[in-house]
Amino acid sequence: MARATPSLRPFARERLPILIVLIVLAAACWAALLSRSAAMARGAMGRGALTMGLGWAPFMAVWVVMMMAMMLPTAAPMILTFAAAQAERRRRQRSGVPTWIFVAGYLLVWTALGIAAYALALGAEHLARRVGWIAANGARIGAASLIVAGLYQLSPAKRICLAKCRTPWGFILESWRDGIGGALRMGVVHGAYCAGCCWMLFVILFPLGVMNVAAMALVTALIYAERSSTIGARTCQVAAAVLITYGALGIAVPGVLPSVM
Numbered sequence: 001m002a003r004a005t006p007s008l009r010p011f012a013r014e015r016l017p018i019l020i021v022l023i024v025l026a027a028a029c030w031a032a033l034l035s036r037s038a039a040m041a042r043g044a045m046g047r048g049a050l051t052m053g054l055g056w057a058p059f060m061a062v063w064v065v066m067m068m069a070m071m072l073p074t075a076a077p078m079i080l081t082f083a084a085a086q087a088e089r090r091r092r093q094r095s096g097v098p099t100w101i102f103v104a105g106y107l108l109v110w111t112a113l114g115i116a117a118y119a120l121a122l123g124a125e126h127l128a129r130r131v132g133w134i135a136a137n138g139a140r141i142g143a144a145s146l147i148v149a150g151l152y153q154l155s156p157a158k159r160i161c162l163a164k165c166r167t168p169w170g171f172i173l174e175s176w177r178d179g180i181g182g183a184l185r186m187g188v189v190h191g192a193y194c195a196g197c198c199w200m201l202f203v204i205l206f207p208l209g210v211m212n213v214a215a216m217a218l219v220t221a222l223i224y225a226e227r228s229s230t231i232g233a234r235t236c237q238v239a240a241a242v243l244i245t246y247g248a249l250g251i252a253v254p255g256v257l258p259s260v261m
Contacts, residue, residue: 015080015087018099022072022079029069030213036062037211050121052210059121062211063114064107070220071110071194074227078190079103081168082183085176097183105187109195113202121206139257142207143250146257149200150243153236161196162236166227198223204243207250207257 040052051059072079079099086096128135152158164171171193175186201219208215225235250257 015083018080018083019076022076026069026072029065029072032065033069033211033213033216037213040211050125050206050210051118056118059118060111060114063117064111066216067110067114068107070216070223071198073220074223075106075190075194077227078165078168078171079106081172082186085172095179097180101180101183102187102190105184105189106191106194107187109188109191113195113199117202137254139207139254140251142257143247143254145207146204146243146247146250148247149204150240150247152200153240153243157196158236161193162226162232164190164193165197166229166232197226 052062054062079102082102083099086099090096124134128138134141171190172186175189177183177185201223205212205215205219222235222239226232226239228235246256
């Protein structure tokens with residue numbers, strides 16, 4: 001007999017404050033990104049640099065804000081499902097864990113990816129300064145990354161990770177661990193699956209412009225659509241075709257992409 005999926009409706013009261021917090025946080029982060037993007041547009045600082053001309057700490061601050069703006073809306077169904085599961089435990093007079101523990105584990109994964117992204121970006125900038133060919137072909141290299149991202153959209157790894165992100169109750173029931181440590185571990189595991197879905201979509205932000213807010217919004221909408229059980233598979237295929245086509249065009253006509261190195 002198939003296991004029934006619990007309904008979220010009985011837990012609307014517990015979910016509403018969490019949903020409000022997620023909306024406010026995401027809105028504040030988008031406002032901060034718009035402000036940062038406008039500041040960069042007014043001046044030359046950070047233009048054409050993968051690290052935006054920032055040191056490690058400022059880069060990580062921008063990265064975390066960007067990640068929260070883009071990923072909190074797409075992770076909201078999973079976060080709310082975790083909150084509902086904890087509310088059910090409390091209703092049955094069992095110990096519950098605050099939802100922020102789960103969210104902290106999720107953010108930990110994306111923060112670690114930010115550290116790796118900064119190290120790679122710094123290395124790429126250093127290499128571009130030493131090797132003239134890289135600097136001269138930055139747009140083509142960026143275009144190649146779009147093709148790779150498009151191919152990854154069709155990969156088994158993408159499908160496996162996306163399947164975990166599309167079914168919040170399925171993930172919660174399969175990955176459940178009790179206690180604070182268990183909730184943190186669940187957040188890390190979900191963050192890892194989420195990163196497995198989206199990491200190449202974050203990579204393409206570098207050739208499209210690190211602080212290109214329009215590109216961020218488009219990627220956010222794409223991630224959200226991919227997680228839909230009804231249009232997700234088709235969305236992945238369409239995105240793959242667009243990325244591969246745009247990447248091929250960028251290699252042939254570098255001017256269609258900004259040169260980032």
